[in-house]
Amino acid sequence: MGISEERAGYLENLCRQFRIDVITQLYAVQTGHPGGSLSVCEILTALYFEKARNNPQNPNDPGRDRIILSKGHAAPMLYRILAERGYFPADDLKTLRQFGSHLQGHPCSHGTKGVEVPTGPLGLGLGVAVGKALSLQLDKNPAYVYCILGDGELNEGTIWESAMSASKFKLDNLIVIVDRNHVQLDGTDEEIMPLLDLGKKFDAFGFRTFSCEGHSIADICDTIDRAKDVRSMPSVIIAETVKGKGVSYMEGQNAWHGNPINSQYFERAIKELEATH
Amino acid sequence: MAATIREVYGNALVKYGKDDDRVVVLDADVSSSTKSNIFAQTSGERFFNVGIAEANMVAMAAGFASEGKIPFVNTFAVFISTLGTLGARTFAGYGRAPIKFMGAYGGMSDAFDGATHHAIEDIAIMRAIPGITVLVASDAVLTDWIVKTAIETPAAMYVRLSRDTMPDLYRPDEKFELGKGKILKEGRDATIIACGIMSGFSLEAAYILEKEGISVRVVDMFSIKPIDEALIKQCARETKTILTAEEHSKIGGLGSAVAEVLAGNGLGTPLTMIGINDCYTQSGPYKDLLKAYELDVNSIADKVKSCIR
Numbered sequence: 001m002g003i004s005e006e007r008a009g010y011l012e013n014l015c016r017q018f019r020i021d022v023i024t025q026l027y028a029v030q031t032g033h034p035g036g037s038l039s040v041c042e043i044l045t046a047l048y049f050e051k052a053r054n055n056p057q058n059p060n061d062p063g064r065d066r067i068i069l070s071k072g073h074a075a076p077m078l079y080r081i082l083a084e085r086g087y088f089p090a091d092d093l094k095t096l097r098q099f100g101s102h103l104q105g106h107p108c109s110h111g112t113k114g115v116e117v118p119t120g121p122l123g124l125g126l127g128v129a130v131g132k133a134l135s136l137q138l139d140k141n142p143a144y145v146y147c148i149l150g151d152g153e154l155n156e157g158t159i160w161e162s163a164m165s166a167s168k169f170k171l172d173n174l175i176v177i178v179d180r181n182h183v184q185l186d187g188t189d190e191e192i193m194p195l196l197d198l199g200k201k202f203d204a205f206g207f208r209t210f211s212c213e214g215h216s217i218a219d220i221c222d223t224i225d226r227a228k229d230v231r232s233m234p235s236v237i238i239a240e241t242v243k244g245k246g247v248s249y250m251e252g253q254n255a256w257h258g259n260p261i262n263s264q265y266f267e268r269a270i271k272e273l274e275a276t277h
Numbered sequence: 278m279a280a281t282i283r284e285v286y287g288n289a290l291v292k293y294g295k296d297d298d299r300v301v302v303l304d305a306d307v308s309s310s311t312k313s314n315i316f317a318q319t320s321g322e323r324f325f326n327v328g329i330a331e332a333n334m335v336a337m338a339a340g341f342a343s344e345g346k347i348p349f350v351n352t353f354a355v356f357i358s359t360l361g362t363l364g365a366r367t368f369a370g371y372g373r374a375p376i377k378f379m380g381a382y383g384g385m386s387d388a389f390d391g392a393t394h395h396a397i398e399d400i401a402i403m404r405a406i407p408g409i410t411v412l413v414a415s416d417a418v419l420t421d422w423i424v425k426t427a428i429e430t431p432a433a434m435y436v437r438l439s440r441d442t443m444p445d446l447y448r449p450d451e452k453f454e455l456g457k458g459k460i461l462k463e464g465r466d467a468t469i470i471a472c473g474i475m476s477g478f479s480l481e482a483a484y485i486l487e488k489e490g491i492s493v494r495v496v497d498m499f500s501i502k503p504i505d506e507a508l509i510k511q512c513a514r515e516t517k518t519i520l521t522a523e524e525h526s527k528i529g530g531l532g533s534a535v536a537e538v539l540a541g542n543g544l545g546t547p548l549t550m551i552g553i554n555d556c557y558t559q560s561g562p563y564k565d566l567l568k569a570y571e572l573d574v575n576s577i578a579d580k581v582k583s584c585i586r
Binding site for chain 1: 301322323325327328330332333334335336337338339340341342343344345346348363364367368371372373374
């Protein structure tokens with residue numbers, strides 16, 4: 001039971017608007033992380049609008065699926081999507097990273113509705129997801145836990161501690177999605193810390209490993225469906241993405257991990273994003 | 278022979294946690310040392326051995342806490358206060374997850390394992406993290422109360438325990454309060470504000486000094502954060518000098534916390550810190566180590582005498 005072509009098209013069009021809005025916000029406040037926000041766009045959209053049960057009217061609904069954006073620096077895209085879903089007014093987005101705003105530089109659970117735990121220090125989100133998944137199993141709650149990791153984040157040793165735990169405790173209610181954009185802050189993954197065969201790594205850690213096209217809503221949704229069928233072990237979806245996706249000069253460029261956008265670059269970005277279908 | 282603090286802790290976990298489904302216990306492959314294995318034996322479905330992976334243990338605890346559980350994380354104090362701190366800061370402090378960080382083998386109580394296993398900076402580290410209550414067990418009755426209180430109080434807590442026995446200070450029906458120290462003995466000439474095993478030693482030193490005509494008040498400041506400012510101020514007014522006594526570095530621990538209160542309130546009462554100098558400790562029998570680092574009863578008594586001279 002895949003997603004209809006029409007629905008996927010609708011969500012991909014929504015993603016185009018999210019990209020425009022996030023670039024506009026980042027340009028306005030002159031701070032924040034464009035590269036990873038653009039790469040994770042379809043993954044978050046597929047979850048919040050299609051695959052993960054979530055209820056903006058009751059963010060703590062026990063029946064909700066839990067979504068943890070471990071790569072917390074992609075907060076601008078998360079915030080844009082949470083606002084679209086109705087967790088908080090879209091007007092709040094203008095206060096991104098500003099003093100007094102609930103939209104802190106990295107997601108904060110006691111400020112922003114829809115955020116489960118604070119994230120930002122890399123390498124810890126998967127452990128939280130493991131704890132949540134175990135807790136749900138104890139409570140016989142059928143909800144799923146989705147944890148979105150950056151690939152640079154996989155440098156952190158704690159990720160692999162958590163991966164071993166997920167496997168030991170047979171967490172088939174845990175679905176990890178790696179935003180595999182191949183670029184981290186100082187350079188490419190290959191230059192900074194090669195991940196080698198990531199699929200084999202996760203296989204060896206006891207995961208059922210899937211891969212998908214990380215900018216295709218349909219492929220992400222189908223792959224999540226397949227991951228949900230896995231029993232007695234955790235799943236990981238390696239979503240192939242492009243850092244800075246949609247803005248040609250940002251694509252694959254580590255310099256756009258967290259750089260402010262000047263007016264010339266801003267205009268180019270918007271022009272390009274508006275031209276995409 | 279009295280029970281060790283770690284045994285008292287393990288038994289208290291069972292006593293208060295066995296029938297409370299919210300309580301989950303995590304250990305990093307040292308459960309037979311921390312005695313969290315006593316809980317594992319009675320409530321195995323809520324006990325999780327996560328292997329030698331302390332940082333992940335804390336992150337998992339944050340996950341449990343965010344689902345309404347009361348997670349107790351267990352490993353040696355020195356490891357929880359180093360490998361566990363990013364998670365402690367991010368989730369327990371900033372994220373307000375009511376994780377209970379149980380620091381086994383506090384101070385030099387893991388005596389023979391040496392400096393790598395002695396926790397002498399844990400209080401300083403955990404005290405610096407906003408939002409984390411810091412408690413130090415000083416006897417069996419208090420340890421039992423701390424476990425009960427940790428379950429009843431929806432706050433993040435760091436608790437320093439011990440591998441060893443401690444002198445009995447309290448009757449089984451003693452009442453405690455978070456943020457309130459306990460006067461163990463009245464005195465006029467000096468006050469010793471102590472925590473952990475040093476509270477019992479200080480009391481013993483005070484009784485020795487009493488025979489020599491020196492009247493010493495002893496306070497068990499088991500709640501390092503929040504600290505009992507009122508009691509510290511009262512002691513500063515009522516006794517001529519103050520000493521602090523802790524099995525911890527002199528930097529950042531109880532002594533520093535008391536100094537902050539005195540200086541912050543413009544109180545000029547002389548303060549002498551008994552603790553471990555800015556150095557690393559050695560292996561050896563626990564009693565010998567306490568003596569070598571001048572944390573034993575006689576050293577405390579000598580220090581008091583030199584202060585009031």
